[in-house]
Amino acid sequence: MTTTVTLLHPGAMGAPVGGQAARTGTRVLYVPTGRGPASVERARQAGLEAADSLESALSVSDLVLSVCPPHAAEDVAHEVLEHGFRGVYVEANAISPDRVTRIGKACAERGAVLVDGSIIGGPPAGGSGPRLYLSGDARAVAMAAALFEGTDVPARPLDAGIGAASALKTAYASFQKSARVLAAVSHALAASHGVGDELMREGRELTARILAEADHFPSVAARAWRWAPEMEEIAAALDAVGLPPDMAQASAAVLRRWSGDKDRLDLPLEEVFAHLRTPVGPATDDAAGPTG
Structure with missing residues (x-):
């Protein structure tokens, strides 16, 4: 029997992801009402089927796949539940x-089953695509994963409850998106002093895969006592040319949480993380020492 899915909504990510599900023989519906011409065209190109209304789409759907701007997630979920949807969301x-836990509770109260999902990576294109992590009720997770079997959106079920998939996405995005913003600020500072080309050259020399190098975190904690004041200097340099110093100041504040770990290069990773949860008092003058 053909599985039917309502996709909300056919945006730059949602439409091609829904299109991948359609490749498996899944019937993927969307509601063109209220969508702009670009969204409707994306849906058409992805092979999605237009429905007359959200109510009519939900009435024949086994699953709802919500891929929308984060700020709208709860409103979209409640709109679906108000139509009496009782399938897998x-x-x-x-x-x-x-937030996903709150949505899960609302689903349970209305008789629907929530699957916590997170999409990591860019929209599917050219034979490659993002990973779709899923957590929650095992049967519902398996049902959602089956939509993407053999497609360019590999589903990766997690043996965990609601919140796990969202936590993974949040953790990944906190690094990946902040790193992009930080890179832009760094280049703006370099350009302000006429050394943008040199910074670009240094950037090309980088080989580190920072997010995959957890074994380096103890050395970061061990050097935090001298990195924190360096970040304050960077904040001052940014402020002097009218650039936002916020990220540098925030880094300094985080580094100060490791202020008691000076030179502890053998600090266990669990302690490195635990000390991040321990607030410290106001910044104080650090002992003089080399930077690096």
Whole structure:
């Protein structure tokens, strides 16, 4: 029997992801009412089927796949539940574990089953695509994963409850998106002093895969006592040319949480993480020492 899915909504990510599900023989519906011409065209190119209304789409759907802007996630979920949907609701937006837990409770109260989903990577194109992580009720997770079997959106079920998939996305995005912003600020500072080309050259020399190098975190904690004041200097340099110093100041504040770990290069990773949860007092003058 053909599985039917309502996709909300056919945006730059949602439409091609829904199109991948359609490749498996899944009937993927969307509601063109209220959508702009670009969304409707994306849906057409992805092979999605237009429905007359959200009510009519939900009435024949086994699953809902929600891929929308994060701020709209709860409103979209409640709109679906108000129509009496009782199937599997795949919440695949970039939202916090707490928010997805609230949506899960609302689903349970209305008789629907929530699957916590997170999409990591860019929209599917050219034979490659993002990974779709899924957590929650095992049967519902398996049902959602089956939509993408053999497609360019590999589904990766997690043996965990609601909140796990969203936590993974939040953790990944906190690094990946912040790193892009930080790179832009760094280049703006370099350009302000006429050394943009040199910074670009240094950037090309980088080989580190920072997010995959957890074994380096103890050395970061061990050097935090001298990195924190360096970040304050960077904040001052940014402020002097009218650039936002916020990220540098925030880094300094985080580094100060490791202020008691000076030179502890053998600090266990669990302690490195635990000390991040321990606030410290106001910044104080650090002992003089080399930077690096």
